[in-house]
Amino acid sequence: xxxxxxxxxxxxxxxxxxxxxxxxxxxxxxxxxxxxxxxxxxxxxxxxxxxxxxxxxxxxxxxxxxxxxxxxxxxxxxxxxxxxxxxxxxxxxxxxxxxxxxxxxxxxxxxxxxxxxxxxxxxxxxxxxxxxxxxxxxxxxxxxxxxxxxxxxxxxxxxxxxxxxxxxxxxxxxxxxxxxxxxxxxxxxxxxxxxxxxxxxxxxxxxxxxxxxxxxxxxxxxxxxxxxxx
Numbered sequence: 001x002x003x004x005x006x007x008x009x010x011x012x013x014x015x016x017x018x019x020x021x022x023x024x025x026x027x028x029x030x031x032x033x034x035x036x037x038x039x040x041x042x043x044x045x046x047x048x049x050x051x052x053x054x055x056x057x058x059x060x061x062x063x064x065x066x067x068x069x070x071x072x073x074x075x076x077x078x079x080x081x082x083x084x085x086x087x088x089x090x091x092x093x094x095x096x097x098x099x100x101x102x103x104x105x106x107x108x109x110x111x112x113x114x115x116x117x118x119x120x121x122x123x124x125x126x127x128x129x130x131x132x133x134x135x136x137x138x139x140x141x142x143x144x145x146x147x148x149x150x151x152x153x154x155x156x157x158x159x160x161x162x163x164x165x166x167x168x169x170x171x172x173x174x175x176x177x178x179x180x181x182x183x184x185x186x187x188x189x190x191x192x193x194x195x196x197x198x199x200x201x202x203x204x205x206x207x208x209x210x211x212x213x214x215x216x217x218x219x220x221x222x223x224x225x226x227x228x229x230x
Contacts, residue, residue: 006041006042009038012034012038014030020034020038022034071114071115071120072124073088082128083127084128090147091143091146101116117147125156125157126159133185134164134185134188135182135185138181138186138187138189139188141153141165141191142187145188161192165189173197173201175196179208182204182207183218183221183222185200187224205226
């Protein structure tokens with residue numbers, strides 16, 4: 001009815017006392033808990049404080065200034081721009097509601113002439129995958145799947161990423177040499193809506209007992225995979 005959320009909130013106030021009012025079937029009454037919850041919203045602050053979304057969007061704005069002239073990002077400081085860093089940037093952009101097919105997610109940034117993130121990823125992918133195994137394919141797959149159409153994991157940067165992944169699967173169930181890139185490979189398949197080979201799950205579980213786990217990044221990726229598999 002053309003009523004704004006703020007107007008609806010303010011309509012729940014007692015004009016005499018200033019309190020925000022609750023109604024639990026007994027008619028509206030001044031309520032402490034309703035009042036302390038409503039005050040941050042009434043002044044335009046997110047609740048709970050500090051706002052995670054605001055912090056995340058500020059971070060996304062910051063990464064705008066870390067791009068190179070080709071529109072890509074470094075994965076690690078000083079390591080050079082590659083598809084790995086660009087894929088991670090796309091994941092972050094999508095996470096905060098940005099569009100990797102546009103540079104509009106970058107407020108106040110000079111983006112004139114820069115390719116959009118998904119185009120930069122497409123350009124950087126062939127060199128990134130040259131001589132690699134399943135882990136790097138998985139990193140690219142994660143970003144492509146999150147970006148959504150028209151990008152497609154079956155036809156990206158001149159290749160079919162799903163077929164490449166299948167070709168990397170070893171007889172022992174490994175998509176890559178260690179648990180870390182192996183997990184990245186599995187996450188790529190899962191993000192694309194594909195089931196990893198059962199032998200890959202078995203190998204990942206066995207890797208926990210042979211010393212391949214035990215580092216926070218490895219454990220985090222592996223637990224992510226196992227959680228998605230249920």
